Amino acid sequence: MKNILFWIFLACISSSSFAQDVILKKDGKEIEALIIEVHETEIHYKKFNNQSGPTYIISISSLNLVRYENGAVESYESTIKEKQKKTVIPKPKEEKSEEIVVRSGQYYYQGRQISTKKVKQLFAQHNSEEAISMWNRSNTNQGFSYAANIISYPVVILSYFNPFSLIVDPGVAILISIGGYVVSAGLQVAHYGLKTLYANQRIEAVELYNEDVKSEQQHDGDDYY
Secondary structure, eight states, X not given: OHHHHHHHHHHHHHHHHTOOEEEEETTSOEEEEEEEEXXXXXXXXXXXXXXXXXXXXXXXXXXXXXXXTTSOEEEOHHHHHHHHHSOOOOOOOOOOOOOEEEETTEEEETTEEEXXXXXXXXXXXXXXXHHHHHXXXXXXXXXXXXXXXXXXXXXXXXXXXXXGGGTSOHHHHHHHHHHHHHHHHHHHHHHHHHHHHHHHHHHHHHHHHHHHHHHHHHHHHHHHO
């Protein structure tokens, strides 16, 4: 019984430990990748099984879709067809927006993907205190999420080998093992729950920042007139 519970638990947690992005090309070829940057016409990535190797560049026009490691899917086929149908109309040059865009768990600023460090720098640059506070709370929950995930591994290992089996009755030892597996599963549930929470908090922080940016732009317009 211990063996069955042990292997079921490992199967559940291992699926999240080896997730990768998948790039599906028009010719049906799938590329297991770690996506680094997403641009308007191309994607920069590393091969998942060689993440220290070279960075590859692939044209979006050759893709059907991209499936990210968090389960999000971005289709490019319909987007490309729509672009081909549209007539290109010259537009007057516009000022680049100071707002941050969140797409598939990634952050974009003025058309380019940016790091979380750059996000926090923009928060500070625009004195967005509420956004900074929300981001700090997300960091705290991220720490708890990582801790729950890490602690669950030694707990399940101890439950499997169960040193208490040497000093207690077999029936009691089995109950202790089951209890350990339950605790490990609970820690994994907490890990994923906190992971979702801090991801949502970061999205909310970006929204608060964008509101501050819009408010700044309105004030600048009022001062001008």
